[in-house]
Amino acid sequence: IQLTQSPSSLSAxxxxxxxxxxxASQGISSYLAWLQQKPGKAPKLLIYTAxxxxxxxxxRFSGSGSGTEFTLTISTLQAEDYATYYCQQLxxxxxxxxxxxxxxxx
Amino acid sequence: EQLxxxxxxxxxxxxxLTLSCVASGFSFSGYGIHWVRQAPGKGLEWVADIxxxxxxxxxxxxxxxxxxxxxxxSKNTLYLQVSSLRVEDTAVxxxxxxxxxxxLHPGYGLNVWGQGTTVTVSS
Numbered sequence: 001i002q003l004t005q006s007p008s009s010l011s012a013x014x015x016x017x018x019x020x021x022x023x024a025s026q027g028i029s030s031y032l033a034w035l036q037q038k039p040g041k042a043p044k045l046l047i048y049t050a051x052x053x054x055x056x057x058x059x060r061f062s063g064s065g066s067g068t069e070f071t072l073t074i075s076t077l078q079a080e081d082y083a084t085y086y087c088q089q090l091x092x093x094x095x096x097x098x099x100x101x102x103x104x105x106x
Numbered sequence: 107e108q109l110x111x112x113x114x115x116x117x118x119x120x121x122x123l124t125l126s127c128v129a130s131g132f133s134f135s136g137y138g139i140h141w142v143r144q145a146p147g148k149g150l151e152w153v154a155d156i157x158x159x160x161x162x163x164x165x166x167x168x169x170x171x172x173x174x175x176x177x178x179x180s181k182n183t184l185y186l187q188v189s190s191l192r193v194e195d196t197a198v199x200x201x202x203x204x205x206x207x208x209x210l211h212p213g214y215g216l217n218v219w220g221q222g223t224t225v226t227v228s229s
Contacts, residue, residue, distance in 0.1 A: 007209075009201050031214070032217070033214070033215040035150075035216075037125040037150075040218065042200055042219035042221055042222055043142075043150065043200070043202075043216075043219055044219070045215050045216055045219075048205055048213075048214050048215025048217070049214055049215070054205075054215065054217055069173070072122060075186045081162075086149065086150055088152075088215075088216075089211045090215065092153050092212070093164050093211070093212055093214075094164070094167070094212075095140075095152050095155075096152065097142075097149060097150040097151065097152065097211070098149075099149050100150075104130045106143045
């Protein structure tokens with residue numbers, strides 16, 4: 001299963017609302033996770049099963065979607081949110097990752 | 107909950123290594139564990155995973171036949187034996203824990219990650 005993400009990068013300001021889209025080449029039900037990675041650090045799980053917020057993740061992060069189209073929304077971008085975001089499907093093997101969306105400062 | 111990888115290094119093509127991942131702070135024997143790698147400047151690539159009891163193992167096509175995943179639940183340790191290494195295997199290797207207890211494959215989300223261990227394959 002191939003995952004595509006759009007956009008591949010975006011520039012935004014603190015306080016902006018941003019949305020990242022992940023599309024799967026075939027239906028994956030709700031077996032989609034979103035991860036955040038900062039330079040030189042391990043990825044961090046934000047959302048699993050498409051819309052469930054992982055413990056300790058701020059409520060400004062939200063996820064939605066099912067089937068083949070999913071979105072990650074950050075309602076009010078904070079300085080610490082500048083990072084690369086990956087989606088990952090866990091519906092079937094291999095559990096592929098999307099190519100990533102880099103969010104940087106405008 | 108913590109995972110700590112070790113065993114990386116600089117090796118020549120065709121060499122072998124064993125990567126380890128030691129778990130602490132959770133009931134290791136109840137969770138599936140994955141290996142994920144990241145080549146320099148690239149995205150994340152899933153490598154392999156093993157079920158909580160060690161009975162089921164899955165591999166990416168790019169490593170099948172060359173890498174072997176295993177675990178010792180008595181030692182809270184995961185392993186990845188990597189052999190016939192290629193230049194394109196150069197990456198940071200992360201181990202990551204599945205979120206859900208005794209999850210069916212492949213899982214629901216990887217909620218604990220180690221800091222990574224670097225494997226560099228170069229002549």
